[in-house]
Amino acid sequence: MVELVVFILMGAVSVGGAVAVVRARNPVYGAMGLMATLFALAVFYVVHLAHFVAAVQVIVYAGAVITLFLFVIMFVGVDRAEQMTEKLSVQRPVALVVLVAVVILAGVLVVTDRFDWVLTSGGDPPVVNGTVEEIGANLILDDRAAEPSASRWLLPFEATSLLLVVAAVGAISLAFYRPRRREDRNDASASGSDSSGRPS
């Protein structure tokens, strides 16, 4: 009963926030709607006993990602009116048809009870409690084996460190990128030694 109330409340908040992302003329309001959706999803994660994922969702998404979005929105500027007309004439009708088709397909799947992937045999599934200890133990070690061995998540976990380093280097190099205009290049080639000692 409590879960039903939470589902209805937070479902309304998440859908409302999602609609705000798509419909808001001002991207700042869209970012606020996205934050509402992310908080509602964090509540759903707590309901599903995924406490660590819920905490990470709030810290990383609502804390870091939305802040980054707001910084960029402020930088790019929100006063520039977005033209709502579409250059490609077939884009809007085809997109709407595809979206309505997906909604109808999902509705048919729900109504006809065809979510076969949910395990229904063998009674209730075991309760998974996504605490920090459980998540960390699953990341590093596989304790279900006869002797402790590396988990199947260990290699992807190490690969994410490489991904984060590459993303950080890419973002920094994009931030330092300066488009060189033609006259700058001519000046540099004319004066020669001027451009060599100056950091760009």
Place this chain on the structure above:
Amino acid sequence: MVTAEWYMTLAAVLFVIGAGGLLLRSNALVMFMSVELMLNAVNLTFIAAARAHGDIGGQMAVLFVLVVAAAEVAVGLAIIVSVFRTRQTASVDDLSELTG
């Protein structure tokens, strides 16, 4: 009793709304936020499946999706900012040099 199907339906609704934003808007930032919305809808399906199956693998997958999304946001917003610095626009309709 709220079953996993309810959460799947909600996630499908969120995903379709995000896809609509990606297809119908032309501001690069709004399109980017729509992509984040779609990623979060998929995360909700992972978490609901983790409880329905009694397997913690769904929660682990969500953590990896979070990492990839964070990296994507860092690089994507840097690209948007550098495009804005050279072109003074954030609309994808104006970035059409690569059409034939």
